[in-house]
Amino acid sequence: MIQIDLIAGARPNFMKISPIIDAIKAASSDGKGITFRLIHTGQHYDKNMSGSFFEQLGIPEPDVNLGAGGGSQAEQTAAIMVGYEKLLLDTAKPDLCLVVGDVTSTMACAISAQKLHVKVAHVEAGIRSGDWSMPEEINRMVTDSITNYYFTTSEVANTNLKNSGVGEDRIFFVGNTMIDTLLKHRSRFQKPEIWDQLKLEKGKYLVMTLHRPANVDQEEKLKDLIQKIVDHTLDLPLVFPVHPRTKKMLQNIGISHDRLHMIDPLGYLEFNYLVEKAKAVVTDSGGITEETTVMGIPCMTLRDNTERPETITQGTNELLGTDPKAIPPAMEKLFSGSWKTGQVPHLWDGKTAGRIVNVLLEKLG
Secondary structure, X not given: OEEEEEEEOOHHHHHHHHHHHXXXXXXXXXXXXXXXXXXXXXXXXXXXXXXXXXXXXXOOOOOEEOOOOOOOHHHHXXXXXXXXXXXXXXXXXXXXXXXXXXXXXXXXXXXXXXXXXXXXXXXOOOOOOOOOOOHHHHHHHHHHHOOOEEEEOOHHHHHXXXXXXXXXXXXXXXXXXXXXXXXXXXXXXXXXXXXXXXXXXXXOOEEEOOOOHHXXXXXXXXXXXXXXXXXXXXXXXXXXXXXXXXXXXXXXXXXXXXXXXXXXXXXXXXXXXXXXXXXXXXXXXXXXXXXXXXXXXXXXXXXXXXXXXXXXXXXXXXXXXXXXXXXXXXXXXXXXXXXOOOOOOOOOOOOHHHHHHHHHHXXXX
């Protein structure tokens, strides 16, 4: 029996891990000798940022919660490493530790696993922004330097790994598990309360998300960004689910506008209901650029770089940078009807998790 530890710690992880759970259960029901232990590191401990995702995506209750909580990058990394190491020492060690994405939990558990001679598989391996100021980039690089099996979302990621010396026999181009989740639940998207409260209509509002330090840690910069977006979105409502990190800054700025609607973070099904019907999305999130690409929604990314270039070269995303001056021409392009239509990248077909499990059965069986 192949035993796999599945690591989830923050909101993006849950979307990526859910289809893998489904695929392992399906393989087990089919008589294959594979099982899993779901480990929640506790990196995100706010219900809106994690708890509701378990309910909405049908993820079972975690077998273990390490309860890492908040703190600085170093404090959080240390708490997760200590917690996972203790778990591995106190219980039967798995055959594999499977980590997803690029959050602190991913790097921390990969390190603890390898030091205790547990193999590591990294789902969404090989993506790179080239920006070392982002904690996520450090997490990706460290994790990929100690991984055994690399599951990738694009040919660009494959090339990145090969250029860093990873052998082709350890790289598996399987697609995108986040899109597995999107396609599985798309028919279940739920109308959030804000829809009726604001009398929203399809294609007649924008969705905004901001949480990266480059955008939200400087009060004047954040205020200027939001003001530029408000000033150049005609008379359309702007729905802004506010990340806890951003909320603290907004309280100091005191910005308000009758078209700017700042709300608490939404559950997965409610948030994507809004995205699917929006005129466009303005964000600094990587994952949202993938979802908008599949749903065909124009996306403006307020970052100077991206680790998901396929959302630009093939999808509906455009990289604007972090200078507020880039917003007016982008909005003009959107409202003139000349935004690109884009296409769905290869293997983003809803079947990625099954391909991952098949590889694991072959390699570990």
